[in-house]
Amino acid sequence: MKTMLAYRAEPTVVTVLSSSLAWDKPKLRSGGNIKNLHNHIGVKYPKCTKSITSSYNMGGRTRKPDPDKIHDILGGRMVEENRVFQQELMVRSSDIGSDRKLSIVALSNYLQDTLVNHGELIGVLSDGFSTPEMSRRDLVWVAYKTGIAIHCYPSRHDVIQVHTKLYESGKNRLGVDWIFSDLNSGNPLILASSLYTMMNMRKRKLSKFVEEARMELKPYFMPENSPLIENTRKIQTINIDTTDFTSLDLCPGWNDLDINQHVNNAKYIEWILEGVPSSIKKSHGISRIDMEFRKECDSDATLQCLSKMVGNYNSESHSSANGNNEGLIEVEHSLRLDSGQEIARGRTSWNPKHHQQLG
Incomplete structure (x- = not known):
């Protein structure tokens, strides 16, 4: 199995602040109010x-x-x-x-x-x-x-x-x-x-x-x-010609199947994360995941994950349009069979790690 991560020139993502994710940071184990x-x-x-x-x-x-x-x-x-x-x-x-x-x-x-x-x-x-x-x-x-x-x-x-x-x-x-x-x-x-x-x-x-x-x-x-x-925004269809990142030749293993004889949902999430560059995963942490499951995937499938950054974003500096790193990064994903049939789509939101209150 060979996996390739392809980059499109000058990808675009914008800083996105979702009201549902703009939470107050708790003070864990400190007795503070939340x-x-x-x-x-x-x-x-x-x-x-x-x-x-x-x-x-x-x-x-x-x-x-x-x-x-x-x-x-x-x-x-x-x-x-x-x-x-x-x-x-x-x-x-x-x-x-x-x-x-x-x-x-x-x-x-x-x-x-x-x-x-x-x-x-x-x-x-x-x-x-x-x-x-x-x-x-x-x-x-x-x-x-x-x-x-x-x-x-x-x-x-x-x-x-x-x-x-x-x-x-x-x-x-x-x-x-x-x-x-x-x-x-x-x-x-x-x-x-x-x-x-x-x-x-x-x-x-x-x-x-x-x-x-x-x-x-x-x-x-x-x-x-x-x-x-219920209040989640619709995840848009990704055009293969405008995708920012592509992971190819994704294949399920025998241990990825559940008792219903199709690929476990956790594997779908693992696959869409393969479509995010390691540089983003090192500097940011996931704050939100939304998934829509459209078709079964069996053990003989070969897939590709298409990912597109949302908004105006500089991939080299990981900076938003105003030159800082304050906003969320959003990435939309599409898991497809080699035939082109979509089996799942998702959206991931990423916060800078130094902004996340980790326990």
């Missing part, structure tokens, strides 16, 4: 709870944590009238990147793992990503959209508390919200939201939300939903 995230983007989140039991059940695959126990550090517990799932996670050495902070790929895996734990604890997952009624019809959940907003990166050995909640999004989609908080201070670190739709595993086609499956999930739906995805 405004709630819902004041910035309208998201409510449960209060961070620090209680953890001294013992927990290691168990096997059939382990069913008792929701009445005060806490099960492996499986988590239900809070907020049994509608919100809460779990603690410790950032491991394998979860951090070169900057010693939680990597984006590890964060993507956290989203999946806590969601599956949520479904197993309330008893609505029978096999992988299906409810019992979905399994009878060969249906599974597949991601349609994902949005991640990062306010502060946790480090190795930091303990973070995750809350997940479910809600209906329209007639045919399931919405999931995640809130990542610092366990010591209770300050929110990361927000994420995803929309899921049903797919028929035999026909490999999308399906309507089966009413019997809706009734299985309905007792656990929250009434409100996050605007993290």
Whole structure:
């Protein structure tokens, strides 16, 4: 496999300041005050709870944590009238990147793992990503959209508390919200939201939300939903003639496939990051990711990632039009098969690292 990064002459990007990302910087572990995230983007989140039991059940695959126990550090517990799932996670050495902070790929895996734990604890997952009624019809959940907003990166050995909640999004989609908080201070670190739709595993086609499956999930739906995805700007189509950076010959490996026999969503994010020059990744950190998943990708695919800078930007100096480095950098991405068919598109927002309050 050979990967090539091609540069177009005089790429253009502008400094973009999104109101949803212009957050006040928290003072982690210092006891300082911080405004709630819902004041910035309208998201409510449960209060961070620090209680953890001294013992927990290691168990096997059939382990069913008792929701009445005060806490099960492996499986988590239900809070907020049994509608919100809460779990603690410790950032491991394998979860951090070169900057010693939680990597984006590890964060993507956290989203999946806590969601599956949520479904197993309330008893609505029978096999992988299906409810019992979905399994009878060969249906599974597949991601349609994902949005991640990062306010502060946790480090190795930091303990973070995750809350997940479910809600209906329209007639045919399931919405999931995640809130990542610092366990010591209770300050929110990361927000994420995803929309899921049903797919028929035999026909490999999308399906309507089966009413019997809706009734299985309905007792656990929250009434409100996050605007993290709904209020997101549309990601524009990238013309190959105007792209700024191109990554070629991207190929999935066997370990990139999930139990639905297609490429895991975390791999899509890893691929679009390949379309950003290392010079930007060294000087900037990701503050926002938006993804739209359009088509399955299997193990035999060969892909290319097209990336285009948004606005007026100098790639050599990493400076905005006014000569400083105060603004965000935004990059739009398109993952395509060699045939030209688009399988996903995304947008990443990058802040200068010295502007990010890292934990």
